[in-house]
Amino acid sequence: MKELLVVSGKGGTGKTTIAAALAVLTQDKVIADCDVDAADLWLVLHPASIRKDAFRGLDKAIVDRNKCIGCGLCFEVCRFDAVGFEGQIAVINRDSCEGCGVCFRCCPQKAIEMKENIAGHVMESQTKYGYMVHAQLGVGEENSGRLVAEVRKRAREAAERLDARCVIIDGPPGIGCPVISAVTGVDMALVVTEPTVAGRHDLERILDLLSHFKVPAVVCVNKSDLDEGRSLEIAQYCASRCVEVVGEIPFDEDVPRTLAQGQALGTGQAAREMRRVADRVHSLMAI
Ligand code: SF4
Ligand code: SF4
Numbered sequence: 001m002k003e004l005l006v007v008s009g010k011g012g013t014g015k016t017t018i019a020a021a022l023a024v025l026t027q028d029k030v031i032a033d034c035d036v037d038a039a040d041l042w043l044v045l046h047p048a049s050i051r052k053d054a055f056r057g058l059d060k061a062i063v064d065r066n067k068c069i070g071c072g073l074c075f076e077v078c079r080f081d082a083v084g085f086e087g088q089i090a091v092i093n094r095d096s097c098e099g100c101g102v103c104f105r106c107c108p109q110k111a112i113e114m115k116e117n118i119a120g121h122v123m124e125s126q127t128k129y130g131y132m133v134h135a136q137l138g139v140g141e142e143n144s145g146r147l148v149a150e151v152r153k154r155a156r157e158a159a160e161r162l163d164a165r166c167v168i169i170d171g172p173p174g175i176g177c178p179v180i181s182a183v184t185g186v187d188m189a190l191v192v193t194e195p196t197v198a199g200r201h202d203l204e205r206i207l208d209l210l211s212h213f214k215v216p217a218v219v220c221v222n223k224s225d226l227d228e229g230r231s232l233e234i235a236q237y238c239a240s241r242c243v244e245v246v247g248e249i250p251f252d253e254d255v256p257r258t259l260a261q262g263q264a265l266g267t268g269q270a271a272r273e274m275r276r277v278a279d280r281v282h283s284l285m286a287i
Contacts, residue, residue: 001159002285003152003186005215007171007179008193009202011038014222015192017255018274019170020044020264022190024129025278026287028165031127032155033134034148034182035170036120044264047125047132055135055147057119058099061092067111074103074112095140122150124158129264131158145181148172152182166287175209183210188285189217190246190277195230203234207241217243218284220277224248246284247277 004026006019020041023031033041061082063074070088082096083103090111092103104112120137133155135147155167171182171189183189189210193203203219210217219238224231231248238245254268265271 001156001164002166002188002287003156003169004166004281004285004287005169005171005182005186005189007182007189007191007206007210008173009175009191009204009206010198011173013173013192013194013199014249014255015173016040016170017259018190018192018220018222018249018277019168021271021274022278022281023127023168024265025275026166026168026282028163029130029287030155030159030162030164030167031130031132032151032167032169033132034151034178035172036135036137036147036151036178037172039134039136041132041170042125042134044259044262045127045129045132046262047123047127047134050124050126052121052123054118055120055122055150057117057138057141057144057146059101059114060094060097060099060117061101061103061112062094062115063090063092064111064113065089067109069109069111071108073106073108077102077106119144120147122147122154124154131162131164133158145177148178148181166285175205179206179209180213183213183215186215188281189215190281191217191219192222193219193234194222195224195227195234197230200230200234200237203237207243211241218246218281219243220247220249221245222249223251225250244284246280247273249273249277 008015075083119141125132172178193199252268252270254266258266
């Protein structure tokens with residue numbers, strides 16, 4: 001069983017649109033939506049829920065008002081500005097608390113407890129294109145590498161159970177902790193970029209990250225005809241790194257129209273190019 005990660009150095013490149021197209025065009029797969037901050041795949045894949053489990057984040061600190069003597073030590077040691085005061089009593093802002101536990105260990109009165117924190121939910125669903133694992137973050141919760149790792153683990157287990165040949169992962173944008181969690185150990189990454197200054201810059205960063213983790217990468221330039229000069233620069237840059245550009249998808253009004261209708265793949269020129277991208281990726285991964 002192989003894992004294909006669809007990733008981009010930043011949001012807004014059309015990564016999820018291309019991940020959705022791959023989900024439609026790949027046989028015998030499980031879909032994993034690891035872009036949990038902006039989990040949009042469900043909008044076009046219309047999952048029907050099979051199970052939903054609470055995801056426990058890091059425990060968060062809470063002050064026992066009856067024990068606190070207002071010494072202020074927790075305020076001093078908290079690096080995340082999560083501690084304030086109501087009169088003499090320390091109060092912890094749950095949204096700012098990162099659950100590091102330093103205040104809990106420092107409090108001379110043992111007035112701080114670390115309490116269970118349900119940070120979101122992990123769901124398993126059926127779509128008409130295959131089994132899907134996805135997640136929903138609680139309000140004010142930040143995406144974490146642990147949640148991404150949990151979605152990936154569940155997707156791998158489902159793939160084994162269902163005898164699927166691969167897992168298609170819609171990865172988080174950027175190069176932070178959730179992305180690292182999505183990148184490690186995958187068989188290939190399809191990097192989606194766009195022909196802009198920011199797109200080129202973010203492409204370099206994500207290719208560096210993938211290279212660091214020894215993940216083979218290929219690139220797809222979305223809306224490539226919006227700046228053909230810059231698309232050419234991207235192609236030359238990829239060639240200089242021996243990274244294959246597997247597709248240049250033109251801007252096409254059919255894409256937003258298709259998405260607005262809740263469909264994953266249209267019939268226009270962009271959709272045809274997405275099919276070519278999928279064919280090339282399938283061939284490279286032998287799936
Ligand atoms: S360290 Fe403990 S006793 Fe001191 S202010 Fe914080 S909660 Fe209260
Ligand atoms: S657990 Fe860490 S982040 Fe949360 S209030 Fe205590 S010191 Fe601050």
